[in-house]
Amino acid sequence: MYNYFLLFIANIIVLITIVLTHNFKTIIMKKLKFNKSIDQKMFYVSLKNQVYTEIDTTKFSFGTFSFWMKGLFWILIAYSSYLLLFFCESKFYFWILFLIFQLSGLLIGFSLGHDASHNTAFRNKKANQILHFFSFITVGIDPLLWGLRHIRSHHLYANVEGSDIDIDENPFLRLAPCHEKKSFHRFQHIYAPFVYMLALLHSVFIGDWIYLFNKKYEWMREGVNKAELYFRFSTFKIIYFSLVLILPILFSSTNASFIIITYLTTSAFTSLLFVVMLVGTHFFEEALYPDISDDLLNDSWAIHQLKTSCDWNANNYFAQFLSGGANCHAAHHLFPNLCHTSYSSINPIIEKETLRFNLPYHNKTLLKMMQSHFKHLKAMGT
16 A cells, blocks of 8 residues: 555656646736726725624634634534545545545635635734634645735736735636636637536645746745745645545555545535635626726725625625635635625625725625626636
């Protein structure tokens, strides 16, 4: 069984080596200016006044009782199913338990880790960093690197090519009008789900290493001590792979080859859930993909967030419970300094203010959002 494991590790090392030595397209972070006209700024001034007047921000700025209870719920589900793996004799039940562990582990990241990355779980920044680290252990994506690109790039310049890393051109899908169109893209709305099933594994085995070592992302890592970055990265990956592979191989009754297959297949299903909840929040039919001239965006920062974000089932409690507030994407982008448990109170204010200022507010059901996403993929391919 160890031969299978060693072969798996060897293949991963070869893959990482290829990725790190590949000549990637040069990426330079574009620092842009937003429209600062009075008319544009008035919307956000009015919106903030409404939000801070109508909700108690001293209560909702950080983790509330419901926030911690939800996080504890997913932690109990994840680690209970994980512990049962070591007493499981059936391969079928082993696979099911591992899937539950992976899915609920992802939801720990959604429920606790995302808020911790924005320093909205605790008042103390160091406590947020610790929570961020451990809540991503079950996901496998390095929390520090993810947090850097999420906040320094995506939250500032959503859907802006060259500034938002999440919209960078990739070899498989054409997600934005600015990307080069290739003949096979006309089928992308058909094969996209299979690509999405590999998204999580790509981040764990390839993406993290690129963001850590590739010189083209030095702007993203700027200000972070290199020794600390490498130490945290190494420690995180050792704990993660020990958790998902090494401990089950050493101490469960299931053979190594089946454990590796289980890890890969359950990661694919987990990745699909991750993408379904997030990909349509920025890649949908009505989304704005700005055409930049003179490093100036046509809209203010707040209006830009509205035009590039889509909510799904924004007022549904179960959707918010499941996604950690990712379903309220407009509220999150406009008020990233507030804990996600406040979004249900913010949504009606956003709806009212956008109507008053004649601005778009995209709010769909999850099904409608995904339909819109695949229509967008088809349009980008044809």
